[in-house]
Amino acid sequence: MTALAPRRGGIVFLDPEQGRVLRVVPFQYNPDSITRTLRPRGIGADAGDRLEALRLPGPPRETFRIEAEFDATDQPGAAGGPAPPAESGLLGMLSVLETAVSPTVEQLTRQNDLAARGILEIAPVQAPLPVLVLGPRRVLPVRMLGIDVTEEAYDGELNPIRARVTLTVRILTVDDVGFSHRAGGLHLQYQQGRERFAGLVGYGPGAVGYAGG
Template identity: 40%
Template sequence: MTAPFTPKTLRGAIVSFKLPDPMPSVIVFQYNPASLSRTLEARTSGGGEGAGEEAFRIAGAPNETIKLEIEFDDTAGMGGSDTAQPGGVAAQLAALEMLIAPSSALVIANTILTQIGTIEIIPPQAPFTVLVFGRNRVVPVRIAEFGVSEDEFGPDLTPIRAKVSLGLKVLTYSDLQFTHPGHHLSLAHQVSKEVLAKIANVGSLDAVLGSGQRII
């Protein structure tokens, strides 16, 4: 029995939009990852070390990458229960893969255009993709790396257990145009971080250098 005051655990998800259609496609994490790693690289104004005030200039939001591993498990459905998913976990895997692949209809259309002599074929845009990992982490991302380990199979060799390793490039207001919804989503995420940063910066130098000491 669940304790009456146990907080409900939110589920992480990858949400995608085919703009301008506002209806999302949602891939919910069956199990939230046990860990999530982030790498941030400062976006400076120049390629060198800089001199004077130039050494402290920031050209925009930092370049950030996120790596996480999510798991899907449909072994409970092997007995024909109501929780069984058609195709095991292959449906979730396919939905993730389609975020980085052009549609077959577009491939066919572009092939026809090439055959009739169209000079330039514009590469298609990937869906607008958002990582939702709690209320304080809703960020636009692009899938940069995708690794799958299929760990168990049904009698028809359909995968029923899988681990997916995702490498995500966080898209910021520095990457997206002002008119793109991801621009405003990224800016709102930064504002929430600024609020958290103010909470962390309530201390003083007394605990570091001693009472009454100053750096500048």
């Protein structure tokens, strides 16, 4: 019997309108730990309002903090494509993450040209949609909030060959993008899965000694 290869998490960048895969950054080594924070939303400015204490007007703000390690000397070819070229170290992998939080040179030049002609761009072009993949049950549309890179070793041309990357992302919800947006659909699938797993837990009140009151 052939053993299944371990799943590799990572970030997939999609065209937000067509859904085409633009780039993929697999985690070279799956993270040892992930810190998740959920902050429920309340109604109104007064968080202590008795009438609103148990009302939930929308999804919580959920953030992930992930620490990933990369090593240019040990990059296997991922399914569907070869490993990045070794001569540039980790510059390719790091650049994919870094360009996800910046407009392209073409977009910046276009904005400058329009401004020089006295034209205001109403809405900038949408950036690729990052999707955090943590196995088949957690496929999450996210917004990149921060990227911290610690470069730990270099080759002879000062290309980084070993680095630790801390990614901070926030889950995009239907409140952020609406129900018709691709990210909104992914969020609903994620939430449905969470509700399904919650339904598998069937303890009764006796499990904690609760007798009512």
